[in-house]
Amino acid sequence: MKIGLYLKELRLKNNLTTKQVEVKTGISNSYISLIERNKRKPSAEILNKLAKAYQTKAEDLLRLIGYLPSIKTKYSFQQIPIYNIATTKKPFLISENIEGHSLLPPGLESYSTKDFFAIRVKDKNMTCKRIEEGDIVIIRKQNEVEKGAIALISLNNEIAERIRSKVEKCNFADEKNHP
Known part of the structure; x- marks a missing residue:
């Protein structure tokens, strides 16, 4: 699954609009839209802000995009x-x-x-x-x-x-x- 689609699913799961995420994170709603359509790759800093807004672990998002290595069992x-x-x-x-x-x-x-x-x-x-x-x-x-x-x-x-x-x-x- 691409990171953009996953982030969009997280946003919708939390019943948030891109405008509401913009207010929570300081990331423009147009940039959030670009990320969700996989037109832009989010930085680690952006992922940390989104993780906080979506109430998920930042490490999971960082692993998904490849900024952190995956954990092996x-x-x-x-x-x-x-x-x-x-x-x-x-x-x-x-x-x-x-x-x-x-x-x-x-x-x-x-x-x-x-x-x-x-x-x-x-x-x-x-x-x-x-x-x-x-x-x-x-x-x-x-x-x-x-x-x-x-x-x-x-x-x-x-x-x-x-x-x-x-x-x-x-x-x-x-x-x-x-x-």
Whole structure:
């Protein structure tokens, strides 16, 4: 819906004429008419005045015209599971071990949420210089580990080891596929 038509509907809903809106806002009735016919784009200041006259939220009008970004609901953001991996010798990437969800950080929207999971750091053997107890670590599933990267190795859905790669590139694959 165009902003002009919406503003006209609001005016009529409030049983106001353009003359009455002019008196309330100080905006000329001819300019209001131009806005309602989508001949002029109202400024943020004009929208604030009209919102007050029409007893509506200025933010809604500002969003409608594009002066403010639209608000996304919590569920429109991509979420990844946070797994509880307190017991490292048992399968951990299973639904019973999900303790919550985390939003996918900005910049990673182009990836599928299936490529990521998160864990909460719960003990000292999981910490390092930049990772402390209580932190949520977001992990990308991959077969290669770059030099200097920290990797959590999982075989058959069990954590095998946490390593820091010291070689240029490490490849991990199932032995059945690579003799």
